[in-house]
Amino acid sequence: MGSSRRSQRTQLPIASTNRRITIFFVFVAVLLSIASGRALLLQGIDASAYAQTAAAQLNQSQVLKADRGVIYDRNGEVLAETQPAFSVIADPYSISSNGADPDHMTAEQRAKAEQAPAAIAGILVKYLGGSKDDYLKQLSNARTSDGGPNQYELIARKVSAAVYQQMTAELDAGGWYGIYSAPDPVRYYPNGTLASNVLGFVNYDDEGAAGLEYGQDEHLTGTDGKQTYQSSYYGTIPLGDSTLIEPIDGASYTLTIDSELQWMAETALTNAVDSAKAKSGTVIIQA
Structure with a gap:
């Protein structure tokens, strides 16, 4: 008498399946709650602080140099x-991107950007002298x-x-x-050196270093002005906040x-x- 085998299937308890579904929905609800809370924090509670931070990143300032006073003779x-x-x-x-947006450059723009440092260095040597390698x-x-963009050399x-x-005309022409x-x-x-013992001179930073230039430096110097404006990657924002304090010469x-x-008199004295x-x-x- 042959023996018969029946296939056996393991069935998960219904309660166990329901528990897993419940845990899944609770987990999703927690994630949604966290996301909603973060959005509320950004849009409501901390909206002003984030707006101020964003505005500060757009703000740029520029010193407007005052002209040093002129010195005249009696005539x-x-x-x-x-x-x-x-x-x-x-x-x-x-x-490095030749003025283009680094994240949205065409193949042509990338090719030109690779040539930019050498091309600009050659123009600098032409007008300023110096070494191309140094530039x-x-x-x-x-x-x-620290890994940030270097925007000042x-x-x-x-x-x-x-x-x-x-x-700059040659730089513009070359793009x-x-x-x-x-x-x-x-x-x-x-x-030139006429009356230099009286006039004196200024140093490399335009500060009086001798003679009248030194003695009256505080009054000759004037007061610098300042311009603030908002700009983005693409340049100055036309309707952005701006202020202007004019320099006083x-x-x-x-x-x-x-x-x-x-x-x-100086010529006669030198000859004598x-x-x-x-x-x-x-x-x-003598008069």
Whole structure:
């Protein structure tokens, strides 16, 4: 007599299945509660704080340099004045994408961005002198030591307005981005060393270092202004918040010196000292 086998199936208890479903829905409910609470925190309780943080990230400021006062002779001839000049500054992070959005670049844009550091360095050498390799080191350093975007590398100071305009024209013509400027005026003495013992001079930071430039530095310097505005990756926001504090230029001085007579006296004195092989001399002018 043959034996028959019946297949046996293991069935889960109904109570166990219901428990798992209940646990699943409780877990989903907890996640939804956490998400809802976070949204409420962002949109309600902390909305103001997050809005202020976002606005602060958009805010930019720029110092507006005051012109140093002019020094005149008795006839109104300029003895010392400030002329516009610029610091040339590079934004290596922008140069790395040649001004495009790094997250949305076409193949053509990426190809041009790879050429940007070398092309810009060549233009800088043409107008500013120096070494192309040195410029490349600065232009290629797109990240700071902490991993953030490097948007400031000082390339040169006291670059004349004429040279800067020519340089930027060539950069624009080539479609190269990432070079900008900041005011860095230069002190100019039209008559060279005429009356230099009286006028004195300023140092590289436009601070009085000798003579009248030093003695009246506080009044000649003036007060810088400030401009604040909002900008995004694509530039200044047209309707964003902005403020402007105009700079107050330094005081100007008119001296009793007659620059023409001063030149005649200094020339005569120099010739007399050379002729006598003397170490120094003094000249007195009587009216």
